[in-house]
Amino acid sequence: MKFATLIAALSFSACALADEVQVAVAANFSAPMKIIAADFEKDTGHKAQLAFGTAGKFFAQIKAGAPFDVLVSSDKDTPDKLVAEGLAVESTRRTYAIGKLVLWSARPDVVDAKGEVLRKGDFKHLALANPKLAVYGAAGQEAMKRMGVLEAIQPRIVLAENITQTYQFVASGNAELGFVALSQVIGKEGRISEGSYWMVPAELYPQIRQDAIVLNLGRDKPAAKALVDYLKTPKARAVIKAYGYDLD
Structure with missing residues (x-):
């Protein structure tokens, strides 16, 4: 007792x-x-x-x-x-x-391993989290600026409210590609197994x-x-x- x-x-x-x-x-x-x-x-x-x-x-x-x-x-x-x-x-x-920034597409044939797709412009829409509200959006914007492609791509940018919506735009195909966090697309095996991607070099964004x-x-x-x-x-x-x- x-x-x-x-x-x-x-x-x-x-x-x-x-x-x-x-x-x-x-x-x-x-x-x-x-x-x-x-x-x-x-x-x-x-x-x-x-x-x-x-x-x-x-x-x-x-x-x-x-x-x-x-x-x-x-x-x-x-x-x-x-x-x-x-x-x-x-x-x-x-x-x-x-955090790490990735340029990602849900399709396997869109993003090359060096990010040259941004220079070639072979896409209609690129998803980006609002740079005024989301740090990953600001990082993606800065990466394009340092590459010298931001001005050319600007008309094709689709702004998302946050990084989750950015991922959804790309995953659904509403945007062919977009800047997302690595954590959103990495699998249980520790690598990106779906779609195509470019790991954005650290020197291209803060x-x-x-x-x-x-x-x-x-x-x-x-x-x-x-x-x-x-x-x-x-x-x-x-x-x-x-x-x-x-x-x-």
Whole structure:
């Protein structure tokens, strides 16, 4: 009887300590974050409620009072701005991944291994996440600018709201090709197995350092900092690397 009472007390204590955090997650990090959130709950008891979108939109929403405890951003600039606005806790900031940009087509005969398709212009539509809101869109735009092809391609660019919609435009065939995150097209075997692609050289776009940070609403929630710290654990880093990101 005493043993059963002790077990019940310990179970109640564990539940009392468990918490729920509201997390704004960059769209490019959707797939790995779902896995990491599940592992986080198993390992800590804390539950992470995930919302996916662009860094630019999340910044506006957080400024307007959106109830997020943590931002898992697609860039470093958005956390910079949130800290400057007094809306995030600088000491909790962590770089959890470095993103990679890919020019991808769902068809096997569209994108060549050197990206020359951009110079030849043998396509009607190229999908790009809105550069004003999405860091991968800005990276794609910069890559075309450095290649000297942006002006010629501009009339054929189809702007997407975020990197998820960019992928959908290309996957559906509404655009023959587009700039996406490597994490969106890499398979379980660690390579791109569908369509055709060009891994955009790192020198053609600014490094995509992706930072996570606790927001003011999560300042007093141990689970919020625990989630940001969890992104740096070996288990989480293995997931992040499997999805094609570099590690800091």
